[in-house]
Amino acid sequence: MKKLFTVLLVLAVAGFAFANGGSESSDTASAEPIVLKAADTHAIDYPTVLGLIKMGELLDEWTDGRITIEVYPSKQLGEEKETIEQVQLGALDIVRTSVGPVGTIVPELSVLSLPYIFRSAEHSYKVVDGEIGDELLALCEPHGFVGLGWYGSGQRSFYNTKRPIRSLEDLDGLKFRVMQNPVFVDMVDALGASATPMAYGEVYTALSTGVIDGAENNYPSFYTSNHYEVAGYYTQDEHLRVPEIILMSKKVFDTLSAEDQELIKKAAAESVPYQREQWDLMAAESRKKMEEAGVEIITDVDKTPFINAMAPVYEKHAATLGPWIERIQAVK
Ligand code: GTR
Numbered sequence: 001m002k003k004l005f006t007v008l009l010v011l012a013v014a015g016f017a018f019a020n021g022g023s024e025s026s027d028t029a030s031a032e033p034i035v036l037k038a039a040d041t042h043a044i045d046y047p048t049v050l051g052l053i054k055m056g057e058l059l060d061e062w063t064d065g066r067i068t069i070e071v072y073p074s075k076q077l078g079e080e081k082e083t084i085e086q087v088q089l090g091a092l093d094i095v096r097t098s099v100g101p102v103g104t105i106v107p108e109l110s111v112l113s114l115p116y117i118f119r120s121a122e123h124s125y126k127v128v129d130g131e132i133g134d135e136l137l138a139l140c141e142p143h144g145f146v147g148l149g150w151y152g153s154g155q156r157s158f159y160n161t162k163r164p165i166r167s168l169e170d171l172d173g174l175k176f177r178v179m180q181n182p183v184f185v186d187m188v189d190a191l192g193a194s195a196t197p198m199a200y201g202e203v204y205t206a207l208s209t210g211v212i213d214g215a216e217n218n219y220p221s222f223y224t225s226n227h228y229e230v231a232g233y234y235t236q237d238e239h240l241r242v243p244e245i246i247l248m249s250k251k252v253f254d255t256l257s258a259e260d261q262e263l264i265k266k267a268a269a270e271s272v273p274y275q276r277e278q279w280d281l282m283a284a285e286s287r288k289k290m291e292e293a294g295v296e297i298i299t300d301v302d303k304t305p306f307i308n309a310m311a312p313v314y315e316k317h318a319a320t321l322g323p324w325i326e327r328i329q330a331v332k
Contacts, residue, residue, distance in 0.1 A: 034067045034260065036252075038094035039077040039086075041200055043224060047282050048096045048244055049073045051151050051275030055246075058267040067260060069094065079199040081180055088144040090251030096151065099245050100179035106143050109136055109245075111324040113179075114317065115187045115310045116303075118241040118328075121154065125276075127331050128243050132324070146253045148268035151244035152279040153218055157236050159227065160214025161207060164298045165235040168192055168305050177203050177215040179242075186313045187239065191306065200225070207231055216240070220279075223286035228295050235298040237306050 038056075040049045049071060056069030077083050077092060081101050086092035088105065103110030111117065118124040127133060128150040137147030158165060158176065165171055171193040178184035180197045188195035196212055200221075206212045207230045214231055216239070222228055246268050253261060290297060314325065 031066065033065070034256070036067070036069045036093040036248075036264075037077075038069050038071045038096065039075075039083040039092055040071065040073050040096045041075045041080050041083075042073060042221075044071075044073045046073070046220065046224060047275050047278035048151055048153075050278045051271045052094070052096055052246070054274045055267045055271040058270055059263060062263055062267070067263065075201055079201055081199065084247070087247055087249045090144075090249045092249065093252050094148075094246065094248050096244060096246050098153065098179060098242050100181050100184065100242050102140075102145075102245060102247070103181045103183065106136075106140050106145070107320060108139050108324060110181060110183050110317070111321045111328065112136070113181060113183050113240065113242050114321070114325065115239045115313060116307045117325065121152070121241065123331065124241045124243060125152070127328050130331065132327055132331070140247065141250060144250045145247040146250050148246040148248055148265060149272050151246065151272065152276040153242065153244045154220075154279065154283050155236075155238040156216050156218050156240040156242065157234060157238055158214055158216045159222060159231045159234040159295075161210075161231045162213050162233070164233045164296055165237070166298060166301050168309060174213040175211075177206060177212045183313070183317065186316060187310065190309050190311075190313050192309075203227060204230070218283065219286035219290060220282045223289055228290055228293055232294070233296050233298065234290065235301055237301050237303055239306060 038052045040046070040052060042049050052069060052071045056071060059067040059069060078086065080097050083092060083095040084097055084102060084105070087095045099109050099112050103113050112128075118127065133150055140147040158171070160174055160176070162174065163170060168191060171191050174193045176188050176193055176195055177198045178188060178195045180199070185195040185197060198206060198212075203212070203215050204226060207215065207227060215227060217225075217227070222234065248264065253264070256264070287297070318325070
């Protein structure tokens with residue numbers, strides 16, 4: 001009996017191997033090269049772009065060059081909002097973007113754009129790497145995206161051309177650029193300042209010409225966009241921790257074999273820890289460079305009034321985001 005079982009097992013394994021090998025050699029379509037185009041707003045050495053490059057290298061290695069990623073950095077394929085739309089339509093394969101603007105298409109994602117929703121970087125990683133993150137990625141699908149993973153992007157704080165901000169009063173009358181999602185307008189309104197949604201690539205000129213007085217971002221974006229040249233005051237109020245997301249076009253994804261889909265998901269997942277390491281390095285380096293460039297970094301800011309001022313933003317979005325807010329806050 002035992003012998004028969006062993007023989008059957010051997011036959012089953014052989015059959016499986018044959019079926020696999022057979023399908024590979026007969027299925028010429030799976031041997032066709034797949035070149036995925038990926039867009040990022042940042043320059044080639046920015047951690048998010050390095051993450052995409054890593055993802056492409058892994059795919060290249062695992063498939064002997066059959067699947068590769070062509071990364072287009074520095075907004076070569078357009079501003080973030082446009083590239084998100086291109087991915088949704090299937091005209092572009094992959095975009096790495098801030099979650100911020102995606103919230104206008106996948107409403108549940110806006111919970112990650114609420115001010116002070118995360119207590120720390122650890123809290124934000126725990127949320128996106130856990131059940132909540134997985135559910136949010138799955139919610140991208142009905143909107144035409146396959147959510148492939150979350151990259152790190154630290155904290156976002158206000159900076160401006162006028163004066164050091166230490167209190168809510170200091171914000172009074174200032175005009176800030178925000179990312180294109182109404183939740184950020186609500187946030188700035190609640191702080192008593194005014195907000196102008198605008199594409200990232202327009203911010204430098206808008207700051208230089210006085211169309212806006214300031215903006216908000218993390219250290220690497222503030223530094224690499226050269227905004228520090230015109231906005232000399234950076235207040236570390238840490239109001240946002242909006243993650244970065246890798247989105248693939250569902251239209252394109254659905255044309256691939258299940259095996260290739262798995263490889264793409266795996267490569268994205270494996271690029272995440274690498275991206276986050278690169279992130280930490282660049283955040284520290286950018287902060288140092290900001291100091292060297294003479295930016296006044298205001299760290300003695302009492303965040304409590306800022307946090308309390310956000311109550312109306314939470315009230316406004318409670319109807320749609322309430323259960324998500326509670327779940328995120330409950331993650332210890
Ligand atoms: C950066 C982010 C970009 C872009 C930019 C912005 O931190 O990495 O994807 O969203 O902020 O403020 O538009």
